[in-house]
Amino acid sequence: MKFTKEKDLDKVLNALIEPYKNRVPDVQNVVQGMLIERIISKEEDLKNDHIAFRTLGVPNLGIESLEKIFMYYGYEKHDYYFFSEKKLNAYWYSHPENKYPRIFISELRVSDLSPQTQKVIYKYTDGIKSDPVDNLDLNNIEEVSSFFRRSLWELPTLADYESLQEESEYAAWVIYNRYYLNHFTISIHDLPKPFNKLEYFNEFLKSIGIKLNNSGGEIKVSRDRLLKQSSSVAGKVIAIFKGGKSMKIPGSYIEFAERLVLPQFAHLNKSNIETRHRRDGFETGNADKIFESTYKSQQNK
Numbered sequence: 001m002k003f004t005k006e007k008d009l010d011k012v013l014n015a016l017i018e019p020y021k022n023r024v025p026d027v028q029n030v031v032q033g034m035l036i037e038r039i040i041s042k043e044e045d046l047k048n049d050h051i052a053f054r055t056l057g058v059p060n061l062g063i064e065s066l067e068k069i070f071m072y073y074g075y076e077k078h079d080y081y082f083f084s085e086k087k088l089n090a091y092w093y094s095h096p097e098n099k100y101p102r103i104f105i106s107e108l109r110v111s112d113l114s115p116q117t118q119k120v121i122y123k124y125t126d127g128i129k130s131d132p133v134d135n136l137d138l139n140n141i142e143e144v145s146s147f148f149r150r151s152l153w154e155l156p157t158l159a160d161y162e163s164l165q166e167e168s169e170y171a172a173w174v175i176y177n178r179y180y181l182n183h184f185t186i187s188i189h190d191l192p193k194p195f196n197k198l199e200y201f202n203e204f205l206k207s208i209g210i211k212l213n214n215s216g217g218e219i220k221v222s223r224d225r226l227l228k229q230s231s232s233v234a235g236k237v238i239a240i241f242k243g244g245k246s247m248k249i250p251g252s253y254i255e256f257a258e259r260l261v262l263p264q265f266a267h268l269n270k271s272n273i274e275t276r277h278r279r280d281g282f283e284t285g286n287a288d289k290i291f292e293s294t295y296k297s298q299q300n301k
């Protein structure tokens with residue numbers, strides 16, 4: 001049973017990554033660059049630290065709905081994070097089999113927004129009368145895979161998209177991009193020296209033309225200094241709105257993470273270091289800035 005579920009999880013994760021790669025040309029640029037520079041010898045050498053999704057905190061949707069899919073495939077739920085200014089909640093998840101990426105799911109605290117913005121969001125979500133994940137057959141991989149691409153609400157109008165963007169860029173992102181993968185994350189610490197340090201890796205990224213999110217500095221560092229993260233600025237995708245108007249809007253991005261060895265394992269030999277010896281989880285201060293990878297302030301800089 002366990003084995004079947006893991007095979008299913010492999011398929012679901014693949015089905016998420018494929019459309020993501022098509023939407024984010026930077027993925028190919030980074031992979032090609034790493035191959036040319038011989039940082040990796042094949043694409044499969046890349047380790048995916050985590051993937052992330054965004055959702056709307058309204059009845060029948062939100063974290064509580066989306067997480068059910070991953071928990072069904074064996075993921076376990078961990079810490080809660082709160083972002084007061086951006087009005088978001090988030091949790092992270094991990095799989096006991098650590099070849100699987102961690103998952104970070106955030107949701108917009110819709111009831112904290114202005115009545116006008118809430119009205120725009122509810123215009124799209126009011127029709128959702130039951131949790132769509134409850135209506136999914138989680139044993140049916142095709143059904144689960146297509147769920148992430150399927151729209152749960154009507155195509156937004158450009159006017160609604162722009163009005164959401166005024167108050168919450170996150171809201172605007174979700175209303176158009178839905179459950180498309182927001183980012184995957186290249187794990188840096190196991191790469192060959194000197195690319196295993198984010199300071200150095202970022203210089204490599206910039207040398208191949210990757211634009212980095214510099215909100216709070218290019219490298220976001222956790223309070224314990226053991227989790228370092230950086231991310232690309234999301235490239236634009238062509239959005240076609242209801243009524244046929246189109247505009248280029250921020251799509252998805254790539255993240256890069258370096259997890260340092262915990263102090264209590266500092267004495268271990270490099271060859272004996274496993275995932276459990278490194279800093280796990282996430283960090284509110286880092287995440288708060290990483291969200292901005294899809295924000296105008298980063299896009300237009």
Ligand code: OOG
Pocket residue numbers: 052053054104106182229255282283286287288290291292293
């Ligand atoms: C997620 C931002 C936070 C992290 O690793 O802390 C994050 C998002 O942009 O949806 O990815």
Ligand code: NI
Pocket residue numbers: 050051052104183185255290
């Ligand atoms: Ni992330």
